[in-house]
Structure formats: structure tokens, C-alpha cells
Amino acid sequence: MADASHIDIDKxxxxxxxxxxDEEKAKFSSxxxxxxxxxxxxxxxxxxxxxxxxxxxxxxxxxxxxxATSELPTSEALKNAPKQRQNMFVVPKVVE
Amino acid sequence: xxxxxxxxxxSELSGLLDxxxxxxxxxxxxxxxRTKAVDDLVQAFNSFDEEDALAQAEExxxxxxxxxxxxxxxxxxxxxxxxxxxxxxxxxCSSKILADFISPYDATCIQKLKRSGAVLWGRLNMDEFAMxxxxxxxxxxxxxxxxxxxxxxxxxxxxxxxxxSAGEAxxxxxxxxxxxxxQPASHCGIVGLKPTYGRVSRYGLAAxxxxxxxxxxxxxxxxxxAALLESISGHDPNDSTSYRIDVPDYVQAIEQLKGRKWTxxxxxxxxxxxxxxxxxxxxxxxxxxxxxxxxxIKEVSLPHTAYAVATYYIVATAEASSNLARYDGIRYTHRAxxxxxxxxxxxxxxxxxxxxxxxxxxRVLLGxxxxxxxxxxxxxxxxxxxxTLIRRDFEEVFKDVDALLTPTAxxxxxKRGAHSGDPxxxxxxxxxTISANLAGIPGLSVPCGYVDGLPVGLQILGKPFxxxxxxxxxxxxxxxxxxxxxxxGL
Numbered sequence: 211m212a213d214a215s216h217i218d219i220d221k222x223x224x225x226x227x228x229x230x231x232d233e234e235k236a237k238f239s240s241x242x243x244x245x246x247x248x249x250x251x252x253x254x255x256x257x258x259x260x261x262x263x264x265x266x267x268x269x270x271x272x273x274x275x276x277x278a279t280s281e282l283p284t285s286e287a288l289k290n291a292p293k294q295r296q297n298m299f300v301v302p303k304v305v306e
Numbered sequence: 307x308x309x310x311x312x313x314x315x316x317s318e319l320s321g322l323l324d325x326x327x328x329x330x331x332x333x334x335x336x337x338x339x340r341t342k343a344v345d346d347l348v349q350a351f352n353s354f355d356e357e358d359a360l361a362q363a364e365e366x367x368x369x370x371x372x373x374x375x376x377x378x379x380x381x382x383x384x385x386x387x388x389x390x391x392x393x394x395x396x397x398x399c400s401s402k403i404l405a406d407f408i409s410p411y412d413a414t415c416i417q418k419l420k421r422s423g424a425v426l427w428g429r430l431n432m433d434e435f436a437m438x439x440x441x442x443x444x445x446x447x448x449x450x451x452x453x454x455x456x457x458x459x460x461x462x463x464x465x466x467x468x469x470x471s472a473g474e475a476x477x478x479x480x481x482x483x484x485x486x487x488x489q490p491a492s493h494c495g496i497v498g499l500k501p502t503y504g505r506v507s508r509y510g511l512a513a514x515x516x517x518x519x520x521x522x523x524x525x526x527x528x529x530x531x532a533a534l535l536e537s538i539s540g541h542d543p544n545d546s547t548s549y550r551i552d553v554p555d556y557v558q559a560i561e562q563l564k565g566r567k568w569t570x571x572x573x574x575x576x577x578x579x580x581x582x583x584x585x586x587x588x589x590x591x592x593x594x595x596x597x598x599x600x601x602x603i604k605e606v607s608l609p610h611t612a613y614a615v616a617t618y619y620i621v622a623t624a625e626a627s628s629n630l631a632r633y634d635g636i637r638y639t640h641r642a643x644x645x646x647x648x649x650x651x652x653x654x655x656x657x658x659x660x661x662x663x664x665x666x667x668x669r670v671l672l673g674x675x676x677x678x679x680x681x682x683x684x685x686x687x688x689x690x691x692x693x694t695l696i697r698r699d700f701e702e703v704f705k706d707v708d709a710l711l712t713p714t715a716x717x718x719x720x721k722r723g724a725h726s727g728d729p730x731x732x733x734x735x736x737x738x739t740i741s742a743n744l745a746g747i748p749g750l751s752v753p754c755g756y757v758d759g760l761p762v763g764l765q766i767l768g769k770p771f772x773x774x775x776x777x778x779x780x781x782x783x784x785x786x787x788x789x790x791x792x793x794x795g796l
Contacts, residue, residue, distance in 0.1 A: 226674040228667055229655040242672055245730055249616045252688055262690030266503045266746020272546040286410045292641035304650040
């Protein structure tokens with residue numbers, strides 16, 4: 211397993227899209243390292259020929275008709291938007 | 307009639323309602339008054355809508371008057387964990403990021419409850435996004451344990467457990483990803499059931515870890531818990547992981563299975579080195595009780611138990627980091643006022659920094675790390691494989707036994723703040739409940755005694771889709787003891 215003592219907190223925070231203060235970075239990286247240290251015990255197990263479990267019970271593919279159904283009306287779907295105008299989400303300008 | 311209406315069971319109340327000895331409006335008013343009298347102390351509710359509840363109760367009374375009762379839950383106030391969508395009601399997940407969110411639709415289990423005539427009552431506090439074991443991670447308020455207010459009620463469904471225990475709801479819905487129904491039920495002296503994965507639709511449940519989450523019932527009696535489970539179970543086209551399997555009549559099953567001589571397993575990994583564990587005394591007495599009924603008790607082994615917590619914290623955080631990516635400050639959540647407009651992603655980073663609490667940040671970061679390029683095989687894939695080993699352990703033991711008996715939690719409710727500086731020690735308090743979520747099996751917690759004045763729960767883990775059996779087993783214990791009539795002195 212990867213060496214947990216070298217967690218790159220800046221990179222992880224960027225991937226997670228969470229801005230962290232310097233204080234949070236120090237706190238979270240030490241806590242995550244201790245958790246990852248504990249998690250390392252999984253290395254004791256040989257899982258070479260074990261199938262991974264993504265779902266606890268055996269499931270078959272689920273099919274349905276490809277038919278449009280009544281979804282939320284636009285006005286309802288936008289009701290919780292932080293900013294909206296003319297049936298659209300308002301977002302900051304990102305291109306010049 | 308000794309107890310106040312708000313402390314009666316749904317089974318008794320439904321008889322009183324059917325015989326028109328009481329009305330749902332009277333009952334609902336009694337629960338509202340009780341809530342107003344004690345919730346300043348208990349702090350179980352994030353919010354409640356008194357008028358809406360009374361309007362539902364009036365409709366229920368009108369139905370009964372017309373002879374059109376919808377069944378045993380018609381007119382019964384059911385508390386709802388603030389993680390389930392109820393149309394036009396708040397849905398906060400006890401998070402700042404959803405502080406102003408109003409649900410535009412009903413979760414499937416809520417739709418089903420409405421069809422059974424239940425009075426939906428309030429929004430119950432929880433650990434933020436169901437991440438925690440004490441409800442201390444709520445951004446809203448700190449819920450107390452009704453038995454000792456300076457102790458935690460358990461979590462993440464702490465509000466759901468505390469409300470039922472304190473008479474602020476007759477029954478309630480919670481959700482369980484790693485023990486979040488069973489552990490608070492145990493700490494608050496009530497009954498809680500995590501159904502088999504796929505038994506109850508997850509549509510309209512705000513997702514934490516999709517392959518582990520289940521909605522489930524909590525009540526003061528096994529019968530009430532069974533009736534509530536029955537009303538929310540079943541396949542749902544809106545959740546393709548919900549199973550196409552018949553829903554038994556759980557209430558009837560409790561009666562039908564009465565007196566059966568079950569074979570129980572005691573997982574030796576749960577009991578060895580646990581002699582000093584605080585909860586063990588009452589749990590051992592409960593095991594003796596089943597022996598006295600003529601049930602067979604066997605020692606069994608779940609050899610991969612020691613790896614469950616580590617496996618869980620990879621799978622659950624990985625899935626959470628992906629699920630919580632939707633809270634981006636753009637479409638329906640808190641948006642930060644100030645961000646670097648030249649950086650196209652800073653709006654997300656700032657909104658999430660302001661909206662998420664510490665535990666959520668910690669788990670999203672951990673989940674992001676274990677899924678990130680170069681680490682996926684070492685962590686996530688490894689955990690999925692270990693999950694297979696844990697699942698097989700249960701498949702093996704269920705060839706020999708009908709169910710497993712264990713403590714629900716290693717100790718009764720701890721004091722507030724006892725684990726706050728050390729997330730790992732908090733994670734380890736879920737040691738007896740987590741494996742059931744990884745294996746997808748059902749688990750029930752029933753009150754079995756007290757340690758230092760705080761309730762302790764017995765956990766019964768059953769075979770997949772055999773909720774009827776574990777309910778019947780729990781009912782045998784409950785009927786022979788008086789715990790369901792014992793309430794905290796509030």
C-alpha cells in the first residue's frame with residue numbers, strides 16, 4: 211500500500227474542491243495519516259484471487275422502457291438554486 | 307390506561323383510534339405538547355410544522371369516520387430523520403450547505419408512509435450527512451440522550467432515537483450506513499432495525515454511501531418497528547438496487563414464528579477480549595434467556611472481523627466523496643459570497659469550505675485520496691475485495707445458525723465530547739454494527755438492560771431478507787421483559 215506519511219493535502223483538497231486554511235491542512239493531514247495508518251492493516255490479507263464486491267447481493271441488470279416520464283417542472287427544479295434567472299442557473303462568468 | 311398517549315405504542319394507539327376512543331388530532335396534539343415541553347432539553351428536532359401535522363391528523367380522523375382507515379399506522383405520528391425528502395418541507399441533513407433547501411418531491415418511503423395514513427412529524431437531528439456516531443457532528447444543534455442529557459444519543463440517527471425515547475414521536479425513520487439506526491436505538495433504549503440492503507428504496511434519501519445506506523424503522527416496541535418496516539418496504543422502479551422480492555406481513559410473522567427454537571451464533575471475534583466491555587453484562591443475560599427458551603447457542607467465527615472498520619472507512623468515504631460532489635454551490639446549495647472569479651473552480655472550493663463541517667470535510671478528503679490516481683488499487687479495490695471476504699464469513703455462518711447475537715455497541719452512551727479530538731476512536735465505536743452494512747444483512751437492536759442508568763442494546767443479525775425472523779426473535783425477548791414500559795425520567 212502507498213506510503214501514507216506522504217499525503218499531499220494540497221492536491222487532495224484541490225481534487226475534493228474544498229478550500230482549506232493552513233490550520234485545517236495541518237490538522238486534517240495528521241488525522242488522515244493516522245486513519246490511513248490504521249487502514250494499512252488490510253495489507254495483512256492476501257486478496258489476489260478474490261473478486262471485489264460492489265453490491266452486497268447478486269443483482270442482474272435492470273431494464274426499463276426508454277420513455278420520458280413527468281419529471282420536475284423547471285420552476286420546481288430551480289426553486290432551491292442560489293441564483294437563477296429566466297429558467298436558468300446564474301453562474302459567474304468564466305470566459306473572457 | 308396508565309401511560310400518557312405520547313408514550314403508548316402504535317399497536318395500542320391504533321386500537322384506540324379504530325374504536326374511536328381517541329382521535330388522531332388528540333394524539334398528535336399530545337405528541338406536539340410533549341415535544342414543546344421537553345425538546346428544549348432533548349433538542350431532537352431541527353424543525354417541525356405543527357399546523358401541517360394537525361392537518362394530516364384531521365384527514366386521518368375524517369378517513370376513519372368514513373370507515374376508510376388505511377391500516378395500523380393511520381393517524382400515528384412518525385418522526386422523520388432530516389435526511390429524507392418530504393415534499394415542501396426542509397431537508398437539511400443537519401448541514402449548513404443545505405440550510406435553506408426545501409424538498410421538491412417525496413422520497414419513496416415517505417410516499418408509502420403517506421399512503422398508509424401516517425402523520426409525518428418534524429425533521430429530526432442527525433450527524434451532518436449521517437457521518438458520525440454521536441449526532442455531535444450536526445451543524446444545527448446538540449441532541450441530548452433522554453436518559454442522561456449530558457450523554458450523546460448515538461448517531462447518526464440520534465434525533466430519531468431520542469425523539470422516540472422521549473415521547474416526542476410514536477415511531478420514527480432513520481437511516482443506517484454503518485450502524486446509524488441500531489447504535490442510537492441501543493443508546494436511547496428503543497428498538498431499531500436496519501433492513502437488508504435493497505429491502506427499502508433509497509430514492510429520496512440524501513446519499514452518503516450508496517452501497518451501504520438503508521432507510522429503516524425505530525420504535526419503542528418490536529411490533530411498532532415491524533409495522534413501520536412493512537409500510538416502507540418493497541421494490542421501487544426509482545431505485546434499481548431495491549429488490550424485486552415479496553414483502554412479508556411482518557406483524558403476522560412475529561406471531562407465526564413465536565416459540566420457534568432458533569439456533570443462534572455468538573461470533574467469537576466479538577466476544578473474546580471483550581469481558582471488560584461495559585455492555586457485555588446485559589447482553590450475556592439476554593443470551594441466557596434464549597438458552598432458557600430451549601434455543602441452541604453456538605460459538606461461530608467471522609474470521610475477517612478485525613478488517614471491517616478499515617474496509618468500511620475506505621468504501622464509505624470513497625462513495626461519500628463521489629456522492630457529495632453534487633453540493634457545488636451552483637444548482638441547489640449554499641453559494642459562497644466571495645471567491646476568486648478568475649479561477650473557475652474556486653466558487654466550488656469556497657462554497658464547500660463554508661458549507662461542510664469538519665467530519666464531512668475529513669471524510670470527503672479521505673474518500674478523494676483513496677480514489678485518486680495511483681491509490682485506487684491499493685485502497686478502494688483492496689477494500690472491495692476485503693468486503694467480499696467479510697460477506698463470505700456471514701454466508702458461511704448462516705449455513706449453521708439462524709442469526710447472530712452480539713452487543714449493539716461496546717459501551718452505553720458516552721459523555722459529550724469524549725471522542726471529539728480523535729476521529730479514529732469514534733470510528734472504532736461502530737465495531738459491532740459496521741459488518742452488517744458491508745455484508746448487506748439485516749440487524750435489529752432491542753433494549754436488554756442498563757449499565758450505570760444508561761440503556762444497552764442486544765443486536766440480532768439475520769440472514770438476507772429475513773427481517774421477519776429477527777423481529778420474531780426480538781419479540782420473544784421483549785415480551786418476557788419490561789423494557790418497553792420503561793422511559794427516561796424527563
